[in-house]
Amino acid sequence: MLAQSQSKDRLIVALDVPSARQARQIVQSIGDAATTFKVGKQLFTAEGPQVVRDLVSSGRKVFLDLKFHDIPNTVAGAVRSAAELGVTMLTVHASGGSKMLKAGADAAAQSAAKPMVLAVTVLTSLSEADLQEIGVPGTVLSQVLRLGALARAAGCGGLVASAHEARELRRELGEGFAIVTPGVRPAGSAAGDQARVVTPRDAIAAGATHLVVGRPILEAPDPAQAAAAIVADIESAVV
Numbered sequence: 001m002l003a004q005s006q007s008k009d010r011l012i013v014a015l016d017v018p019s020a021r022q023a024r025q026i027v028q029s030i031g032d033a034a035t036t037f038k039v040g041k042q043l044f045t046a047e048g049p050q051v052v053r054d055l056v057s058s059g060r061k062v063f064l065d066l067k068f069h070d071i072p073n074t075v076a077g078a079v080r081s082a083a084e085l086g087v088t089m090l091t092v093h094a095s096g097g098s099k100m101l102k103a104g105a106d107a108a109a110q111s112a113a114k115p116m117v118l119a120v121t122v123l124t125s126l127s128e129a130d131l132q133e134i135g136v137p138g139t140v141l142s143q144v145l146r147l148g149a150l151a152r153a154a155g156c157g158g159l160v161a162s163a164h165e166a167r168e169l170r171r172e173l174g175e176g177f178a179i180v181t182p183g184v185r186p187a188g189s190a191a192g193d194q195a196r197v198v199t200p201r202d203a204i205a206a207g208a209t210h211l212v213v214g215r216p217i218l219e220a221p222d223p224a225q226a227a228a229a230i231v232a233d234i235e236s237a238v239v
C-alpha cells in the first residue's frame with residue numbers, strides 16, 4: 001500500500017484543452033484532489049509560458065510535455081527555460097541520441113528547479129511497419145528497450161511508456177527511474193481512442209511510477225471525484 005500523499009503525486013492530469021480559461025476551470029473543479037498537471041503542445045502553443053507560471057504560482061506541479069528533439073545545445077537551452085518556469089517534469093525524444101539526452105539531463109541537473117527529464121522512446125502511434133519506413137529495423141519493443149537504456153545511461157530521470165512497455169522496461173532496466181504511463185482508464189470507463197488501456201492499479205503493478213490521465217477526469221461529471229477514485233486505485237496497488 002502506498003501512502004495517500006505519495007499516491008496523489010503519482011497522478012498527472014492532462015490539461016488537453018485549447019485555452020487557459022478551460023484549463024483554469026478544470027484545475028479549479030479538481031481542487032486538491034490532484035497535485036500535478038500536464039501542459040502539452042496544444043495548450044502551450046495557444047497560451048504560452050504564462051499558463052505554466054500561473055499553475056506553478058498557485059502551488060501546482062507542472063509536467064511540461066513538449067517532447068524536445070533538436071541539437072544538444074538547443075535542447076539544453078529549452079530545458080533551462082522550462083526549469084526557470086518551475087516545471088517539475090518535462091519530456092525529450094530519446095531518438096535525439098545520447099549527446100542530446102545528456103545535454104538535456106545535465107541542463108536540468110544544473111538548474112535550481114532540477115526538473116525530472118523524461119524520455120519518450122517510440123511514439124505509441126508507430127507500428128513496426130512505420131519504424132521500418134523510417135529505417136529502424138526490429139520490433140517496437142526492442143526499439144523501446146534500446147532507447148530506454150540509452151536515456152537512462154545519459155542521465156534522464158525516467159521514461160514515458162505504455163503499461164506493457166513499463167513491465168518490460170522494469171525487467172530489463174531495473175529500478176531507480178520513473179516510468180510515466182498514459183492510456184490509463186478506471187475500471188469500467190470508456191477507452192476513447194486509446195487502443196490498449198489498463199486500470200491505474202494494474203499500471204502501477206506493471207512498474208509505472210506515475211499515470212497520465214486526461215479524458216476520464218476532464219469529461220467526468222465530477223472531476224474531483226474521478227481524480228480521487230484514481231488516486232484510491234493507485235493506493236491499493238501492491239508494489
Ligand code: C5P
Nearest residue numbers: 014016124182183194212213214215216
Ligand atoms: O485522455 P487520455 O487519458 O487518453 O489522455 C492521455 C494523455 O497522455 C494525452 O495527453 C496524450 O497525448 C498522452 N499520451 C498518450 N499516449 C502516449 C503518449 C502520451 O495518450 N503514448
